[in-house]
Structure formats: C-alpha cells, structure tokens
Amino acid sequence: MSSSPVTTAGLSPLSTLCITPNVALDRTLVVPRFTLGGACRADHVYTTIGGRGLNVARTLASLAKANHSAGFIGGASGNMAARSAAAEGLTATWSHIGGETRASLIILTGPTEAGPAQATIITEPGPVITDREWAQFEADVTQLAHGRSAVCICGSMPPGSPPSARQRLQAVVAGHGRPVWVDSGGESLAQANIAPTLGLKLNAEEAAAATARPVQTVTDALSAAQWLAARGIARVAITLGSQGAVLVVGHKGWYARPPAIVARNPVGSGDCFLAGLVAALGEGSRSDDALRLATACGTANALATRVGRLVASDVTRLAAEVAVHQIGLL
Numbered sequence: 001m002s003s004s005p006v007t008t009a010g011l012s013p014l015s016t017l018c019i020t021p022n023v024a025l026d027r028t029l030v031v032p033r034f035t036l037g038g039a040c041r042a043d044h045v046y047t048t049i050g051g052r053g054l055n056v057a058r059t060l061a062s063l064a065k066a067n068h069s070a071g072f073i074g075g076a077s078g079n080m081a082a083r084s085a086a087a088e089g090l091t092a093t094w095s096h097i098g099g100e101t102r103a104s105l106i107i108l109t110g111p112t113e114a115g116p117a118q119a120t121i122i123t124e125p126g127p128v129i130t131d132r133e134w135a136q137f138e139a140d141v142t143q144l145a146h147g148r149s150a151v152c153i154c155g156s157m158p159p160g161s162p163p164s165a166r167q168r169l170q171a172v173v174a175g176h177g178r179p180v181w182v183d184s185g186g187e188s189l190a191q192a193n194i195a196p197t198l199g200l201k202l203n204a205e206e207a208a209a210a211t212a213r214p215v216q217t218v219t220d221a222l223s224a225a226q227w228l229a230a231r232g233i234a235r236v237a238i239t240l241g242s243q244g245a246v247l248v249v250g251h252k253g254w255y256a257r258p259p260a261i262v263a264r265n266p267v268g269s270g271d272c273f274l275a276g277l278v279a280a281l282g283e284g285s286r287s288d289d290a291l292r293l294a295t296a297c298g299t300a301n302a303l304a305t306r307v308g309r310l311v312a313s314d315v316t317r318l319a320a321e322v323a324v325h326q327i328g329l330l
C-alpha cells in the first residue's frame with residue numbers, strides 16, 4: 001500500500017474535514033420507464049465520485065464553504081473517482097489501498113403524472129481494507145483533522161475495517177472541542193464515543209435501528225432524537241424525506257417542514273442536509289436557523305438530477321419557505 005503524503009500546508013484551517021472511508025464511484029442512470037425484470041433504456045448516465053462525505057463536501061463547496069475530503073481510494077475505479085473529485089475542484093487527501101473502490105448504481109425514474117421521482121440505489125460492500133492500510137488511514141486522518149472547524153465521519157465502513165472503526169476515527173479527530181458529526185447506519189450509536197461535541201445525523205431507517213423503535217412520523221423522530229440526546233449526544237438530527245427533519249439539542253427540539261416540491265433525485269439529500277447544518281453552525285447560527293438551512297439544502301438537492309450540485313438561489317428561496325417550529329420535548 002502507498003499513501004499520498006499528507007500535508008496541511010495551504011489548506012484553510014477553518015475548513016470542514018469530510019471523512020468517507022467507503023468512497024464510491026456513483027453511476028446514475030436516468031431511466032424514464034424502469035421496470036424490475038424488464039429491458040430498460042437509460043436517457044442519461046452520470047458517473048461521479050460519491051459516498052456520503054463526498055456529497056457533504058460538494059454541498060459545502062456549492063455553499064462556498066471550505067472543505068477537504070479524506071478516504072480510501074484504490075484500483076481503476078478509485079483513480080476515476082479521484083479524478084472526478086479533482087475535476088469538481090474538491091480538495092482531498094486519499095489513502096491508497098490495494099483493493100478496488102466500490103461502485104454504486106443509482107436508477108432514477110420519473111417524476112411522472114402518476115407519481116414522484118423514484119430512486120433505486122444499489123451499493124457494493126467496498127474493498128477489503130488490511131490492518132496496515134487502516135493504520136495508515138488513521139494516521140492520515142489524525143494529521144488532516146488538525147485545526148479544522150468541524151469533522152464529519154460519513155457512511156458505511158469498508159470490509160476489513162476494525163469492529164470499532166467509527167469509535168477509533170472519532171477518537172483520533174476529537175480535540176479542541178471541535179464538533180464531530182457522525183452520519184451512518186444503525187450501529188452508529190453503539191460505535192459512537194459519546195462526547196459533548198458529538199453530533200449524530202440519521203435518516204428515519206437508521207434512527208429506528210439505533211433506537212429499536214419505529215420512526216415514521218415527526219413525533220416518532222422527535223422521540224428517537226430525544227432518546228439519543230438523553231444518552232449524552234450533544235446534537236441529534238433525524239431526516240424524514242419530504243416530511244422534513246427534527247433537531248434535538250440538549251433539552252430543546254425543533255421541527256422543520258420543507259415546502260412541497262417536485263423531486264427529481266432524492267439521493268444524497270440527507271448528506272446535503274448535514275452540510276447545511278455544519279455550515280450554519282460553523283458560522284455561529286442558532287439551532288433553528290441551522291435546521292432551516294439544512295432542510296433547504298436537502299430540498300434543493302432533490303430538485304436536481306446530480307447529487308450535491310446546489311444552486312445558491314434555490315437554497316436561499318427554499319430557506320425562506322421552510323417552516324421551523326420549536327417543539328416541546330415528550
């Protein structure tokens with residue numbers, strides 16, 4: 001294994017470090033008439049670097065906020081992914097591995113008169129990481145986290161990562177009281193080092209898995225967020241798709257309802273939401289204003305076919321249309 005020399009020279013110390021251990025090469029097919037088991041034709045194909053932290057990074061970039069990415073990259077698909085990041089102007093320090101970066105297939109269909117756009121996403125497990133590669137990654141990330149304003153640890157862990165991979169990453173990036181956000185699946189609570197700087201961002205399915213309770217409605221999400229906050233997580237955000245999102249900070253909670261839109265691609269809206277939250281909180285915004293921007297970013301993402309390419313005027317317009325209410329905790 002070889003690793004890019006890590007250097008923080010020239011990087012903005014106020015930037016957010018977006019860690020995506022399981023980088024993906026996202027191949028999005030726009031298929032007007034998609035049927036399972038049928039022979040379907042795509043109208044358009046887009047191939048870009050993906051993975052939750054990369055979507056956070058490109059959203060931060062479209063909000064003109066400094067960011068830097070880190071993740072494992074390997075093989076031909078890894079090279080393509082790295083080139084795609086560079087072509088978008090995303091700065092990154094990659095930890096090179098012997099395995100092959102995974103691909104994700106995203107099939108977009110609609111919207112039609114019959115209903116909204118549907119996204120089907122198939123993700124591969126990812127390359128198997130060796131102990132040596134993981135150790136190098138931890139060392140890279142430790143160095144890259146130095147002086148950042150916030151760190152996001154996003155998405156699934158590739159096979160071969162240590163069982164306590166998220167805890168370890170959290171431990172090495174913790175420091176100077178900077179916020180650390182974890183955005184990942186159901187085991188994230190068990191793997192989170194509960195710390196006063198920890199933020200957790202989950203979708204409804206992940207929140208249900210983390211709390212072992214159904215999360216379908218705003219009330220369910222509020223109750224799950226409150227349950228997680230009671231375990232010492234400083235900020236808990238749960239997204240509910242077109243229903244909006246809740247944010248619980250200590251003993252206070254807020255609900256944001258987005259305006260109704262015709263969604264073209266819901267994939268990555270949760271990642272864009274996190275970017276909005278991190279950007280607003282990093283500027284010292286109040287929790288309700290941060291939730292408003294986050295919800296506007298998630299909604300703006302759904303308006304476009306390509307993930308995370310937010311149009312600033314859409315975000316501003318949508319933010320004015322998001323209704324944010326403080327809600328009494330249950």
Ligand SMILES: O=P(O)(O)OC[C@H]1O[C@](O)(CO)[C@@H](O)[C@@H]1O
Binds near residue numbers: 051052268
């Ligand atoms: O890290 P996970 O949860 O496996 O998901 C990865 C996939 O999700 C996305 O980040 C969208 O949220 C895609 O860009 C990527 O292919």
